[in-house]
Amino acid sequence: MKDKTKDQATHERLAQSNAGTSSDEQTRRKLQTEDALKQAHDNLERLVEERTSELSAKNRQLLEEIEERKRVEGQLRRSEEKYRHIYENIQDIYYEIGIDGIIQELSSSVERITKYTRDELIGTSVYEIYVSPEERDEFLRIIKTKGVATDHEVVMKDKDGRLVTASLYSRLVFDENGVPIKILGSIRDITKRKLAEEALRESEIKYRSIFETTAAATIIIEEDTTISLVNNAFERLSGLSKNEMEGKRSWTEFIAQDDLPKMLEYHRLRRIDQDAAPRNYEFQFVDKDGHIKDAFMTIAIIPETKKSVASISDITERKRSERALKKREKELEVKSRNLEELNTALKVLLKQREADKEELAERTLSNVKHLVLPYIEKLKKGSLESKDEAYIAIVESNLKEIVSPFSQRLSSKFMTLTPKELQVAHLIKEGRTTKEIAELLNASPGTIDFHRNNIRNKLNMKNKRANLRSYLLTLT
Known part of the structure; x- marks a missing residue:
């Protein structure tokens, strides 16, 4: 607004000058100079304002960059702390090895696995802890040809000489010219895993053998x-x-x-x-x-x-046998029922036979008592010679023996005795001497002794001092 007022005043003076009198060249130039100075002043103020604005913007940007850098540095510091913590507590071994095989860097976990400290191993040759030169050469061949080795198994030895089976994850690192400068990677102790795998393999072989046989x-x-x-x-x-x-x-x-x-x-x-x-x-x-x-x-x-x-x-044969057995069981069941019926009939017959037997025994006993013994008694009362009396006594005794338990027990227990031996046994039981028995049976005493010996043998009394008559009396 101020500039506009100045312009108007200038134009008014020029107008007055032109209206009143004609201005000279000096006045015109003066006015032109003033205009030029004014324009330069305005341009300068504008440039100052623009520069000030630019500087303010740059200052704001710089402040923002400073804040961003502080934020990034904070993140970086926290990240470094995080990865330093991971690095120091990692279970696997992180390593860096020069192309010449010299160990350049190791994580602290190396001591847990190898019993060596970091300081003991850094600067030494990694090849010294390999057990097999062939495994070492194979690893180098793979890393050189492929640039990377994944889950590559090797056997190392720890500080105490214990063998450690390890799995390597490694890669080559190159400089800006593509020249290999070092190998970095990790080492994992897989000794327990390998032992477990071996145990599993042995178990599989064992159970495979059982499975097959x-x-x-x-x-x-x-x-x-x-x-x-x-x-x-x-x-x-x-x-x-x-x-x-x-x-x-x-x-x-x-x-x-x-x-x-x-x-x-x-x-x-x-x-x-x-x-x-x-x-x-x-x-x-x-x-x-x-x-x-x-x-x-x-x-x-x-x-x-x-x-x-x-x-x-x-189980085909077993099932066939079971079916045959069931069939046989059914057949036996039928036969068993038939036998039960037959057995019932036999029991009836046996019962009847026992009844008949008892009836016969009773009838025989009655006949002897009533039809025979009375006549013997009459004969005994008659006049008889001594020998006849002896015969009658024998007849009477034998009749009584027939109806006594002795005959039945003797004949059933000693079926091997001959009829003559049974006669001798009866007379011995009555107390007859060898001489008396010989006279009654019209035999010599030697023959009677022969029968006595046979009776003792058949009664299992040979070489025993037991009295034969006493034993025979136990059978009554």
Whole structure:
């Protein structure tokens, strides 16, 4: 606004000058000079304002850059602290090695794995801790040709001489001209892992041997029903080779159609809950030629997998024997019923026989008592010679013996005695001497002694001092 007022005053003076009198050249120039000075002044003020504005903007930018640098430096410091903490506490060994093999840098974790401190190893040759020069040369060949080595296994020795199996992750570092200057990377102690792998390998060999040599046909089944592994016994059972089955066939191909739906459901349930399906059951197995065999299966899920291991036994002969046994049992049951009926009839007959026997005994006893003994008594009252009396006494005694338990026990217990020996035994029991027995039986005393010896032998009394008559009396 101020500049505008000045311009108006100038023009008014010029107008007055032109109106009143004609101005001279000097006045005109003066006015031009004033205008030029004014314009220069205005330009200078504008430039000052612009420069001031630029400086203010640069100052603000500089302040922002300073703040950003402080922020970045803070982040960098925190990052350095973070990675320094990681570096110092890393489980693996971080390393930097010169192309000449001299160790340039190591993380503190080197002491935990090798028992060496950082200071003991930095500046020494890494090749000294290799156990095998061949492994060292192989690592160098890989790193030189590929520029990187991933999970490369080597064996090193620690400060105490203990062998350490390590896995190397390494790469070459190049300068700006592409020349290798060092190798950096990490070393991981995998000794425990290798020992575990070796133990697992030995375990696999052991169980593979058991798997192959077990008498039962055994297979490993995948979740999709594919047979992934079979043993020799399953080859024999199915009639197919391992190459024809492993990874190529489903176990469902060996199941009779009547059993398949049930077993497929077991297969599904077992992978949801292994207790939801039976672990042991019978089914019918079909071999490559279509022959059906009775089989018994024991199956279970392999822990932490969806695979199952199945052991199959051929029980065809056993089932055939069971069927034959059942048939035989039914036949025997029929025969048993027949025998029971026959036994009942025999019991009736035996009972009747015993009754008849008792009746006969009673009748015989009655006849002897009433029809024989009375006449003997009459004979005894008559006039008889002594010899006749003896005979009558013998007859009477024998009749009584017939109806006494002695005869029955003697004849049943000593069936081996001859009739003559039985006569001698009866007379001995009555107390007769050898001479008396000889006279009564019209035999010589030697013959009677011979019979006495035979009786003792047959009664197991040989070489015993027991009295023969006393023993015979125990049988009454």
